[in-house]
Amino acid sequence: INGPGGDMQWCFSQVKGAIDDDVAEADIISTVEFNHTGELLATGDKGGRVVIFQQEIENKSQPQFRSEYNVYSTFQSHEPEFDYLKSLEIEEKINKIRWLPQKNAAQFLLSTNDKTIKLWKISERDKRPEGYNLKEEDGRYKDPNTITSLRVPVLIPMDLMVEASPRRVFANAHTYHINSISVNSDNETYLSADDLRINLWHLEITDRSFNIVDIKPANMEELTEVITAAEFHPHQCNTFVYSSSKGTIRLCDMRASALCDKHSKLFEEPEDPSNRSFFSEIISSISDVKFSHNGRYMMTRDYLSVKIWDLNMENRPVETYQVHEYLRSKLCSLYENDCIFDKFECCWNGNDSVVMTGSYNNFFRMFDRGHRRDVTLEASRENSKPMQVLKPRKVCAGGKRKKDEISVDSLDFNKKILHTAWHPQDNIIAVATTNNLYIFQDKVN
Amino acid sequence: MSATTAMEVNAEARRILAVSISKLYASRTQRGGLRLHRSLLLSMVMRSARDIYHSSRESEAPSGPQPAPAEEPMEVGSGPGEQAELPAPQPELEPAVSPAETAEPGSAEEGCDGEFAEDKENRSPARQSRKRRGKASAAPDFLPSKRARLEPGEERYAAPLGSCRVGAGESLTALSLNRVIPAF
Numbered sequence: 104i105n106g107p108g109g110d111m112q113w114c115f116s117q118v119k120g121a122i123d124d125d126v127a128e129a130d131i132i133s134t135v136e137f138n139h140t141g142e143l144l145a146t147g148d149k150g151g152r153v154v155i156f157q158q159e160i161e162n163k164s165q166p167q168f169r170s171e172y173n174v175y176s177t178f179q180s181h182e183p184e185f186d187y188l189k190s191l192e193i194e195e196k197i198n199k200i201r202w203l204p205q206k207n208a209a210q211f212l213l214s215t216n217d218k219t220i221k222l223w224k225i226s227e228r229d230k231r232p233e234g235y236n237l238k239e240e241d242g243r244y245k246d247p248n249t250i251t252s253l254r255v256p257v258l259i260p261m262d263l264m265v266e267a268s269p270r271r272v273f274a275n276a277h278t279y280h281i282n283s284i285s286v287n288s289d290n291e292t293y294l295s296a297d298d299l300r301i302n303l304w305h306l307e308i309t310d311r312s313f314n315i316v317d318i319k320p321a322n323m324e325e326l327t328e329v330i331t332a333a334e335f336h337p338h339q340c341n342t343f344v345y346s347s348s349k350g351t352i353r354l355c356d357m358r359a360s361a362l363c364d365k366h367s368k369l370f371e372e373p374e375d376p377s378n379r380s381f382f383s384e385i386i387s388s389i390s391d392v393k394f395s396h397n398g399r400y401m402m403t404r405d406y407l408s409v410k411i412w413d414l415n416m417e418n419r420p421v422e423t424y425q426v427h428e429y430l431r432s433k434l435c436s437l438y439e440n441d442c443i444f445d446k447f448e449c450c451w452n453g454n455d456s457v458v459m460t461g462s463y464n465n466f467f468r469m470f471d472r473g474h475r476r477d478v479t480l481e482a483s484r485e486n487s488k489p490m491q492v493l494k495p496r497k498v499c500a501g502g503k504r505k506k507d508e509i510s511v512d513s514l515d516f517n518k519k520i521l522h523t524a525w526h527p528q529d530n531i532i533a534v535a536t537t538n539n540l541y542i543f544q545d546k547v548n
Numbered sequence: 549m550s551a552t553t554a555m556e557v558n559a560e561a562r563r564i565l566a567v568s569i570s571k572l573y574a575s576r577t578q579r580g581g582l583r584l585h586r587s588l589l590l591s592m593v594m595r596s597a598r599d600i601y602h603s604s605r606e607s608e609a610p611s612g613p614q615p616a617p618a619e620e621p622m623e624v625g626s627g628p629g630e631q632a633e634l635p636a637p638q639p640e641l642e643p644a645v646s647p648a649e650t651a652e653p654g655s656a657e658e659g660c661d662g663e664f665a666e667d668k669e670n671r672s673p674a675r676q677s678r679k680r681r682g683k684a685s686a687a688p689d690f691l692p693s694k695r696a697r698l699e700p701g702e703e704r705y706a707a708p709l710g711s712c713r714v715g716a717g718e719s720l721t722a723l724s725l726n727r728v729i730p731a732f
Binding site for chain 1: 560561564567571579580581583584585586588589592593596597600
């Protein structure tokens with residue numbers, strides 16, 4: 104992280120998306136995800152489109168320049184739909200994208216909107232057949248009487264074409280809005296979670312799924328919490344966690360019973376009574392939960408903080424990092440302008456030593472767990488000269504504002520970074536502002 | 549707590565309640581349908597605000613017979629004594645406390661502030677004009693009133709038995725904020 108003797112210096116690499124300040128709603132980025140090798144980077148947007156970027160081969164003549172990400176494939180994943188029974192429109196916004204580990208030449212990803220999950224196959228075509236015996240060039244069949252010889256078509260090179268095709272559609276299994284999908288380590292099943300239920304699917308089977316968690320009360324008037332995120336353990340295919348709007352995380356073991364309503368572990372930190380306010384419940388709602396790569400920890404994000412939990416300790420997190428504590432005194436205004444409902448995501452770096460999450464004013468934060476350092480950086484067009492080193496930012500909570508600091512009241516709450524992703528191996532990060540995707544990389548490597 | 553602090557808390561609670569109601573109302577027209585998570589959080593805030601408002605009112609010195617009608621939407625949530633006087637059935641409060649109910653087509657399609665204003669005026673035995681008085685109101689003006697305007701001399705009858713609304717006899721305190729998301 105930046106700082107005296109700091110290990111990492113983040114530099115601007117690329118920015119994707121329109122420069123226009125007038126943001127089209129369909130262009131708002133709603134999810135960002137690297138694949139398992141980091142070679143591919145997928146984004147989903149509010150318009151239901153998926154854009155995949157591919158890392159190009161390294162530029163050998165200028166080794167300090169990391170390879171660039173260029174558009175590899177763009178496709179319309181989901182369209183708006185209408186539920187006639189309930190008179191409700193179903194948004195096409197892509198809530199989550201999750202990559203499957205690569206098994207063959209093609210790439211597969213799951214993308215989901217509020218109601219339907221789709222499995223997409225992305226494959227390359229760089230050859231085409233030529234010289235058909237029975238067909239003309241345009242595909243029409245020749246008159247058999249004109250055929251006098253036999254020839255076999257040959258495959259000739261062509262310009263690379265990347266095709267995306269929907270291979271499975273997993274529909275009609277969720278009454279409420281889907282907030283998470285997670286591929287199991289067995290590479291055969293995955294889970295999808297909505298506000299009240301979690302379903303287990305087999306990737307090959309679309310006409311049925313198993314309900315594994317159901318927290319819907321018999322009487323909806325007694326509803327006190329909803330599911331906000333869910334994820335499978337990275338190695339233990341029987342284990343998954345789900346977070347709630349009350350700030351709790353439940354770890355479930357699918358071997359224990361078919362319906363995992365009873366948790367194996369319940370992670371909850373007692374509330375600090377001195378922080379109680381009208382909005383305590385809202386800010387304790389967990390917006391994201393992510394296992395560490397090594398599977399020993401999990402991270403949760405609530406409105407003001409990031410918490411790291413040791414899976415062996417349920418009564419409190421092992422680390423807590425304040426993302427923007429200066430907002431605690433502004434909760435009423437943030438409630439009025441709806442910002443308090445923003446759902447920030449969080450992510451781990453490849454070796455689980457650093458965690459990252461977004462904030463307002465296009466700021467994002469990194470917390471170095473080992474060195475107990477943190478830094479605030481900004482994704483902005485002003486700092487987007489090639490390989491420009493990002494300067495750490497500082498927010499002045501009160502009192503005298505130093506030079507280069509920005510005061511809380513000057514923060515732009517319309518510029519929020521909700522989605523960030525970290526390359527699984529290298530120090531390359533993707534940070535989504537409202538409609539732009541920034542790619543930063545560490546200078547040193 | 550001191551009278552001033554109680555008043556401040558009271559005002560804050562009322563303001564939050566007003567904001568919450570308008571958010572609930574706005575969420576009915578949101579694309580993609582009512583969001584359960586958001587509705588739940590809104591109802592929790594409203595419940596806290598209502599509880600704080602009640603407790604801060606109780607700690608205040610007893611006020612005059614009529615609370616200031618200016619803060620109409622919030623007044624409906626006030627002490628039991630006043631609520632029992634409300635002759636009309638409870639649907640006025642429903643838009644405020646039932647985020648999912650309002651999502652159902654055919655449910656009470658009423659604006660909040662218009663209702664409360666009218667009920668305040670209903671409480672006096674002599675039926676006065678149903679027109680909203682031009683008082684400074686904390687309720688957002690943009691919330692339309694969708695209930696039929698009664699002509700002078702007309703009466704509004706209690707909802708018939710078996711209606712999906714809360715029965716006329718039920719007091720507002722019984723209409724707890726737990727009836728938040730009944731039939732989503």
